[in-house]
Amino acid sequence: MNIKRNYFSRFGTFAITIFVAVSLGCSGQQMGSGNGTTSSSGTIKIAGTGSTFVKPIMDKWGSEYGKINPNIQIDYSGTGSGAGIKGIQNRTVDFGGSDAAMTDDEMKQTTGGEIVHLPVVLGAVVLTYNLPDVKEPLKLTPELISDIYLGKIRKWNDPKLKAENANLNLPDTDITPVFRADGSGTSDIITDYLSKTVPEWKEKVGRTKNPQLPQGIGIGAKGNEGVMGQVKNTPNTIGYVELAFAKANNLPAAQIKNKAGNFVTADSSTVSKAAAAFTDKMADDLRFEITNADGPEAYPISGTVFMLVYKDQQDAVKGKALVDFLWWAINDGEKFVVDLHYAPLPDTLVQKVDAKILSITSGGKPLRQ
Amino acid sequence: MAQSSTLGDKVYRTILFAAATSILLIVAAVFYMMVQSSMPTLQRFGIGFLWASEWNPSQELFGALPFIYGTVVSSILALLIAVPISLGIAVFLVEQAPKKIAKPIAFMIELLAAIPSVVYGLWGIFVLAPFIREYLGPVLQDNLGFLPIFQGRLTGIGMLTGGIILAIMITPIVTAVVRDVLEAVPNTQREAALALGATKWETTMIVLGNAASGIAGAVVLGLGRAVGETMAVTMVIGNSPQISASLFEPAYTIASVLAANFADATDELYLSALIEMALVLFLVTVVINGLAKLLIMSVAGRANASKHT
Amino acid sequence: MAEAATVHSKRRIINLVMTSLTAVCAVFATSVLLIIIGFIAYQGISSLSWEFLTDTPKPVGEGGGIGNAIVGSAMMTLLAAAIGLPVGIAAGVYLAEFGKNWYGNTIRFIADTLIGVPSIIIGIFIYTVVVMPMGRQSGLAGGLALAIIMIPIVARTTEEMINLVPNSMREGALALGAPQWRVSWNIVLPAATSGIATGAMLAIARITGETAPLLFTALNSRFYNFFYDQPMSSLTVQIYNFATGPFEVEHAMAWAATLLLVGFILVINIAVRYLTRKKY
Numbered sequence: 001m002n003i004k005r006n007y008f009s010r011f012g013t014f015a016i017t018i019f020v021a022v023s024l025g026c027s028g029q030q031m032g033s034g035n036g037t038t039s040s041s042g043t044i045k046i047a048g049t050g051s052t053f054v055k056p057i058m059d060k061w062g063s064e065y066g067k068i069n070p071n072i073q074i075d076y077s078g079t080g081s082g083a084g085i086k087g088i089q090n091r092t093v094d095f096g097g098s099d100a101a102m103t104d105d106e107m108k109q110t111t112g113g114e115i116v117h118l119p120v121v122l123g124a125v126v127l128t129y130n131l132p133d134v135k136e137p138l139k140l141t142p143e144l145i146s147d148i149y150l151g152k153i154r155k156w157n158d159p160k161l162k163a164e165n166a167n168l169n170l171p172d173t174d175i176t177p178v179f180r181a182d183g184s185g186t187s188d189i190i191t192d193y194l195s196k197t198v199p200e201w202k203e204k205v206g207r208t209k210n211p212q213l214p215q216g217i218g219i220g221a222k223g224n225e226g227v228m229g230q231v232k233n234t235p236n237t238i239g240y241v242e243l244a245f246a247k248a249n250n251l252p253a254a255q256i257k258n259k260a261g262n263f264v265t266a267d268s269s270t271v272s273k274a275a276a277a278f279t280d281k282m283a284d285d286l287r288f289e290i291t292n293a294d295g296p297e298a299y300p301i302s303g304t305v306f307m308l309v310y311k312d313q314q315d316a317v318k319g320k321a322l323v324d325f326l327w328w329a330i331n332d333g334e335k336f337v338v339d340l341h342y343a344p345l346p347d348t349l350v351q352k353v354d355a356k357i358l359s360i361t362s363g364g365k366p367l368r369q
Numbered sequence: 370m371a372q373s374s375t376l377g378d379k380v381y382r383t384i385l386f387a388a389a390t391s392i393l394l395i396v397a398a399v400f401y402m403m404v405q406s407s408m409p410t411l412q413r414f415g416i417g418f419l420w421a422s423e424w425n426p427s428q429e430l431f432g433a434l435p436f437i438y439g440t441v442v443s444s445i446l447a448l449l450i451a452v453p454i455s456l457g458i459a460v461f462l463v464e465q466a467p468k469k470i471a472k473p474i475a476f477m478i479e480l481l482a483a484i485p486s487v488v489y490g491l492w493g494i495f496v497l498a499p500f501i502r503e504y505l506g507p508v509l510q511d512n513l514g515f516l517p518i519f520q521g522r523l524t525g526i527g528m529l530t531g532g533i534i535l536a537i538m539i540t541p542i543v544t545a546v547v548r549d550v551l552e553a554v555p556n557t558q559r560e561a562a563l564a565l566g567a568t569k570w571e572t573t574m575i576v577l578g579n580a581a582s583g584i585a586g587a588v589v590l591g592l593g594r595a596v597g598e599t600m601a602v603t604m605v606i607g608n609s610p611q612i613s614a615s616l617f618e619p620a621y622t623i624a625s626v627l628a629a630n631f632a633d634a635t636d637e638l639y640l641s642a643l644i645e646m647a648l649v650l651f652l653v654t655v656v657i658n659g660l661a662k663l664l665i666m667s668v669a670g671r672a673n674a675s676k677h678t
Numbered sequence: 679m680a681e682a683a684t685v686h687s688k689r690r691i692i693n694l695v696m697t698s699l700t701a702v703c704a705v706f707a708t709s710v711l712l713i714i715i716g717f718i719a720y721q722g723i724s725s726l727s728w729e730f731l732t733d734t735p736k737p738v739g740e741g742g743g744i745g746n747a748i749v750g751s752a753m754m755t756l757l758a759a760a761i762g763l764p765v766g767i768a769a770g771v772y773l774a775e776f777g778k779n780w781y782g783n784t785i786r787f788i789a790d791t792l793i794g795v796p797s798i799i800i801g802i803f804i805y806t807v808v809v810m811p812m813g814r815q816s817g818l819a820g821g822l823a824l825a826i827i828m829i830p831i832v833a834r835t836t837e838e839m840i841n842l843v844p845n846s847m848r849e850g851a852l853a854l855g856a857p858q859w860r861v862s863w864n865i866v867l868p869a870a871t872s873g874i875a876t877g878a879m880l881a882i883a884r885i886t887g888e889t890a891p892l893l894f895t896a897l898n899s900r901f902y903n904f905f906y907d908q909p910m911s912s913l914t915v916q917i918y919n920f921a922t923g924p925f926e927v928e929h930a931m932a933w934a935a936t937l938l939l940v941g942f943i944l945v946i947n948i949a950v951r952y953l954t955r956k957k958y
Contacts, residue, residue, distance in 0.1 A: 059738070234524045391765055461704045484943070485943070492718075594794075650796060
C-alpha cells in the first residue's frame, strides 16, 4: 500500500465521519426545538407561496417589516397563483398568494376549513414587448390582443396592428407571444378580460389560470419573472406581466383601449380608477375582479392580489404574527406600493379587509382586537 | 466463541440485508405512489391517453402526445448529435491517442458529466439560445430553409436548443461506455487486421463492428439519460405543448411539464394526468436501462455493464 | 498496378481523414467544456463579494446575496450524506458479500433502475410521502429526496470497490477462524475504504448539483435557516430562479452562484482523480 493511498483512505474515513456526525447533530438539534414554529432565538417564521405578480411588493414588505419586527420572518416564494392555491389547500404553507380568487370548487377542496380572501394590493397586467426600434407606446385593443394570442395576427406589421398604430414603424417580423406555462392568476386576469370583451376568445379559450393557445403560437414560461425574462431576452416577443416587472426592466407597456374607448397607460392611478368603478359591487367574501372597468381613465386589465388565509388558525402564535403582518401591510405598508407601480386599495376596501382580518381566529378566539 | 460469532454474522447480515432491501422498497413505493395517483386518468382515458393530442387542463382535456413527442424528438436529436461525436472521441482515445494525451482528454470529457443540469440551462439561456438565434439559425435557414424542420420563427428557444443541450449532457456518458466497450475488444483482433494490411481506420471499423451491440447499448443508455433530463431542457425548450415540424419552434417534454405544473395542479384529474405521464417516463427509463445493460453486458462483460448503469 | 496504387492512396486518404476527424471530435468536446467553464468564470467572478456570499436575498435592486442558499445546500447535502452513505455502503457490502444470487441480482437491477429514474419523479414522491403529511416543505424533505438519489449510486460503487479487494485477504482471515462479519468489517472494508470514499465524494458532488428534486420538497427561503423542519433555500434552485427571471443583477448573481457550485463540484472531481490516479 503506497503512501498516497493510505493518506487518502484516512482522509475518506475522516470526511465521512464528519459528515455523519455533523448531520446527526443538526437533526438532533432540530428535534429538540419542539414544534418548529419558534426557534431558540424566538424567531417566528411565516411561510407563504404563490402569485409571482405580487412578489416584488411582498419582498419589499417582508424586508421592511423585518426591520421593525426582527423576530418575524415573512418567507414568501413566488411559485405562481395556482401553486399558492394548492399550497393553502394542502396547508403546506401558512398563507397563499393569488391574483385569482379561488373558485367555489377550489374552496371546497381545503384541508383546514374556511379560507378568507384578503385583497392586499391592486396591479395592472400589461402587454410588454421587445421591439427595440419602436419608441412610442404600442396601442392595443382587446381584439388585437386576442388575435395575437390566437395566431390570427402573426406579423408585427399586420394591417390590423398598423391601423391602430399608424405613427409607429412596425417591423416586418414574426410575432412570438409568450404565455404562462404554470397555473397563473395573471393568466386568469387577462383571460377574464378577453372573455368579457372578445366573444371569439371566450369561446376558444375562456377564463382560466391555464390558458391553452392554438398550436404553434408561442413560448411558455414560468412565473411573471419567466415571461418577462423571455420577452427581454428574445426580440419580437410580446408577453403579459405585472407592470412592476416591465418598469423594472425598462421595457414598454402597451396602451390598452378601455370600455369607454380610450387608450389608457397602465399606472397606479388608472388602476385605482378601475377599482373605484367596482367598490360598490364587491361581494361580501371579497372575491372580486376589476377587469374591463367603466370610467374614461380606468385601465381595463387591472387585478387584485389576494392573500389566502384559513379563518381559524391552527397555531395561535404563528396566526397572530401572520394577522399582524397583513394588518401592517394593508394599513402601513401601502406607502411602498406606488413606488413599485402597484396601486393601493381604495379606503372603503381597506375597511372591509380590516374587518376580515379581525374575524380571523385561533381556537375560536380572535387573534387581533 | 463459536456461538457469538454466528450471532454476529446474523446481525451483520441482517443489517446489510435491510439496507439492500431499502432500495427495493423505495422503488416499490415510488411505483405504487405513481400508479395509485394516476388511477383517475387511467380509468377515465385508458391507454388512449398516450396518443391524445389535446392538452387543455381547464377543459379537462388531457392528451400526453405533445409531451411524448417533445421528449422523443428532443432525445433523438440529442442522439443524432452526440453519438457520432462520442464515437469519434472514444475511437480517438482508445485506438489512436497516446496514453499521455488520452488520459487528460478523457478526464475533461468526464467532467462535462459532472456539471449540473441547471448550469447547462443557465448557459443555454444566455449563450446557446442567442447563438442559435443570431448565427446558427440564420445559416441553417439560408442553406437548408427548404426543409420544414428549419422553417419558422427564430427565437433561439425551442426543440433544437433543447436537443443540443441534451447532446452535450449525454456525450460524456456515451463516450465512456463506448470506450469501455472498445477496450474490451481483444487486441488480437487489431493485430490480425493490421497484419493483413488494413489501415488504422479499417482496423477501427472492424473493431467497431465487433463491438456493435455494446455501442448500441451505449446509445440506448444515452437515450435513457436524455428522456429524463429536466432542468436544462425546461429552461430552453419553450414549454409549449405542440407538435411542430420545425426544430426552431418551442416544444414540451414530460419532465419539464412536471416541473412547471406539478406545484399548481389542484384538480384531481389534472394531477393524475401529470403523474400518469411521470409513470410513463418511469417505465420507459426502466426498460431503456435494462436494455442498455443487456447490450453492454454482451460485449464488455458484467463489470463494465454495472459501472455505467 | 496503377489502379492498385490509387486504391491504396484512396485508402490512405480515408484513413487520414477519418483519424483526424476523431481527433476533431475530441478537441471539440474538450473545447465545449472549456468554453462553458470559461464563461462561468468570466461572468461569475465579477459578482463575487463578501456581501454576496453571506447576505440573504433582498428586493431586486437592493443588493443581497446567497449566504442562506449556501447554508441550505450544505445542510441538505449533509443530511442526504448522513442517510445515503451508511445505507448505500451497507447495501453495497451486501451486494458484494452476499449478493451472488437471485436476490442480489434483483437488488442490483432495481438499484440501477433507481439511478436511471428522473430526479423530478423522486421530488414528486417525497412531496407525496413527506411534505403532505408533514404539512410543510422543508429541508428534511429536500435532504431525503437527495438521499434517495444517493443510495443506489453509493451502493453500486461500494460493491464495485469491494469486488476489487483480492480474495486472498478474505480467505486468509477466514482460515484463521475469524467470523465472516469480522472479516468483512475489519479486513475487506478497510481495504476498500479509499475506493468507497471516492465514490462517496463523487456522489456528494452529484447531489449538490441537483435542482429538480428540490423544487417541490425544499421550496425556497429568503432567510438563513438552521433547522430541517423549515423551507430551505439551495444554490441550484436560486440559480434556476435567477436565470429564468428578467433582472440583470440577478443574472449576474446566477453566474456567481454557478461559479461557486461548479467550482465545488470540479474541485471534488479533480481531487478525487488526483488522489486515485495511481489506480487508473
